[in-house]
Amino acid sequence: PDVPAxxxxGLAGSQLSGRGEAGTxxxxxxxxxxxxxxxxxGPDGTFAVTLSPAVxxxxxxxVTLTDAAGxxxxxxxxASPD
Structure with missing residues (x-):
């Protein structure tokens, strides 16, 4: 997969979002x-993950992406907010 983009x-360090290859x-x-x-x-090429605890x-x-073939x-x- 390509590098996540x-x-x-956001949300004071509790969520990370980005774009990548769908399904990875x-x-x-x-x-x-x-x-x-x-x-x-997701199928639209976007993702959002929860960071707990917030960073x-x-x-x-x-951030890395792994496809079905490994x-x-x-x-x-x-960089996280400070």
């Missing part, structure tokens, strides 16, 4: 590589 953290699995990781959230890209410490999150995209990154 249009990554935005979204994984959000922190700087240490810990998985914070997972989700699925609002100014850290950078890495191929993983290059990570996209987005």
């Amino acid at each position: 249009n990554l935005v953290i 699995t979204v994984q959000v990781r922190d700087a240490a590589g810990t998985v914070l959230a997972t989700g699925t890209v 609002n410490d100014g850290s950078t999150l890495q 191929n993983v995209s290059q990570p996209g990154s987005v």
